[in-house]
Amino acid sequence: MALTPQEEKQLREKIRKELEEREQRLLSARSKKEDTRRERLETRIRNQIKEEEEVEYFTSKGYVKHKNRYGEVEWLPPEEAEQRKNRRRSSGKSASRQRSRKFRIARQWLVNVGIVAVALGVFMYLLQYRPASAAKMGAITVTTDVPGAQVYFNGTEKQLFTPTTLKDLPAGKNYFLSVYKDGFTTWPPMQRITVNANETSSVEFNLKNSSSMGKVLVESNVEDYQLFVDGLPYRKTADLIEIPTGYHIISVVKPGYAASPAYHRVVINGDGVQRLAYEFSSLDDHGMIEVSSNQSSAYIYIDEKMVGLKANSPAFPVKPGIYEVRLRQNGYSSHPPSEMVNIKPGEKVSLSFHMLPAEMDTVQIVSAEPGASIMVNGQWVPYVTPVNDFLLSKGDHYINLMRDGEVMKEADVYVDVAVSEDNLIWLDW
Numbered sequence: 001m002a003l004t005p006q007e008e009k010q011l012r013e014k015i016r017k018e019l020e021e022r023e024q025r026l027l028s029a030r031s032k033k034e035d036t037r038r039e040r041l042e043t044r045i046r047n048q049i050k051e052e053e054e055v056e057y058f059t060s061k062g063y064v065k066h067k068n069r070y071g072e073v074e075w076l077p078p079e080e081a082e083q084r085k086n087r088r089r090s091s092g093k094s095a096s097r098q099r100s101r102k103f104r105i106a107r108q109w110l111v112n113v114g115i116v117a118v119a120l121g122v123f124m125y126l127l128q129y130r131p132a133s134a135a136k137m138g139a140i141t142v143t144t145d146v147p148g149a150q151v152y153f154n155g156t157e158k159q160l161f162t163p164t165t166l167k168d169l170p171a172g173k174n175y176f177l178s179v180y181k182d183g184f185t186t187w188p189p190m191q192r193i194t195v196n197a198n199e200t201s202s203v204e205f206n207l208k209n210s211s212s213m214g215k216v217l218v219e220s221n222v223e224d225y226q227l228f229v230d231g232l233p234y235r236k237t238a239d240l241i242e243i244p245t246g247y248h249i250i251s252v253v254k255p256g257y258a259a260s261p262a263y264h265r266v267v268i269n270g271d272g273v274q275r276l277a278y279e280f281s282s283l284d285d286h287g288m289i290e291v292s293s294n295q296s297s298a299y300i301y302i303d304e305k306m307v308g309l310k311a312n313s314p315a316f317p318v319k320p321g322i323y324e325v326r327l328r329q330n331g332y333s334s335h336p337p338s339e340m341v342n343i344k345p346g347e348k349v350s351l352s353f354h355m356l357p358a359e360m361d362t363v364q365i366v367s368a369e370p371g372a373s374i375m376v377n378g379q380w381v382p383y384v385t386p387v388n389d390f391l392l393s394k395g396d397h398y399i400n401l402m403r404d405g406e407v408m409k410e411a412d413v414y415v416d417v418a419v420s421e422d423n424l425i426w427l428d429w
Helices: 003-060 079-126
Strands: 064-067 075-078 137-144 152-155 156-161 166-171 174-180 185-189 191-194 200-209 212-220 224-228 231-233 240-244 246-253 258-260 262-266 273-281 287-293 299-302 305-310 315-320 322-329 332-335 340-341 348-357 362-368 372-376 379-384 387-393 396-403 411-417 424-427
Touching: 003 340, 064 079, 064 340, 075 191, 075 348, 137 174, 156 174, 166 332, 174 185, 191 200, 191 322, 200 212, 212 246, 212 262, 224 332, 231 396, 240 246, 246 258, 246 273, 246 305, 246 348, 262 273, 262 305, 287 322, 305 340, 322 332, 340 348, 372 387, 396 424
Parallel strands: 137 200, 212 273, 287 348, 362 424
Antiparallel strands: 064 075, 137 166, 152 156, 152 174, 174 191, 185 200, 212 240, 224 231, 224 246, 246 262, 258 273, 287 315, 299 305, 299 322, 322 340, 332 348, 362 387, 372 379, 372 396, 396 411
């Protein structure tokens, strides 16, 4: 039976009210998370200031730091600190004399057994492997006609990009190499090579376009910067470059400079030239952050904002301060979930995240106006809103929408699947 106009109106009002309530709960959860994060940052800063002031105060008074037998830190005059160390040594001597004779006997037996075991191991090694030949090493240089391809060595991702050289490889063995670059097919798919002692062998791959190409004109007020396409280094020989058509994140990095914007998100087509402009400003005081992981396809986020680079990219400059760094990719969980770092001028901080396959869940993604393209953790996914039964790994993610080639939010929106009611992600854009 068809609904009457009054019933339809009441139903629409009810649905709108439910959606508004869900939105308020999501906003409340985000606000609570932001307050917790802010409190954690403030507590960290207060503790750091307290520690710095304590060290400066007691050091100026001539005190030295001393850890007592309970593991507590005390500030003592140098004479008293030395006396406590001496008392600890003397008490340790009296206790050790009672066990010294048995200990010396046991130690001698262990030494004798160890000498015999080492001698036997060396003999077996010399007999079987002949170190004169095993010590011989070689190297392999890997090149591609289109630079920036990822290198795979014996089926394992090496987190290196062509052109590169693999060094210190035992000679006389067979090795299998392959490369991968988004938008290209590789020929030959894999090559086997034997490394000779004290020689550098060469392996070359040809990359063929697997899709149509588009042109991008990159404009900047400085030179000698590193260009990245989809988080991977791109060898730029001219301002006009060609990249496969489709959605891309194009970013730039130059040590000692801050780029504005840090990256552009664009949809490249085969018609015309896409113009991208970057403005570099000098950073008098800056630090560097380097992020590594077992998954090179995960994007880096700092204070819930995407950097435009992926894991295992070169170190990038940041202003001094306290930051929360994350690595996110759908289908994986990050360990640790995030890292808090305090960047100081001239300091380089290296972070490592281990990504493990995560349990997947089904969610709905709905926007105020249907037909928006979806990006999850910086990656374009082949769906438009509204979408039902979208597989999203449990945990937090960053989502954005694109309509008519334009990104709808300047920064990706933080979403935690655990706090979304009925696994509904409602985006009022």
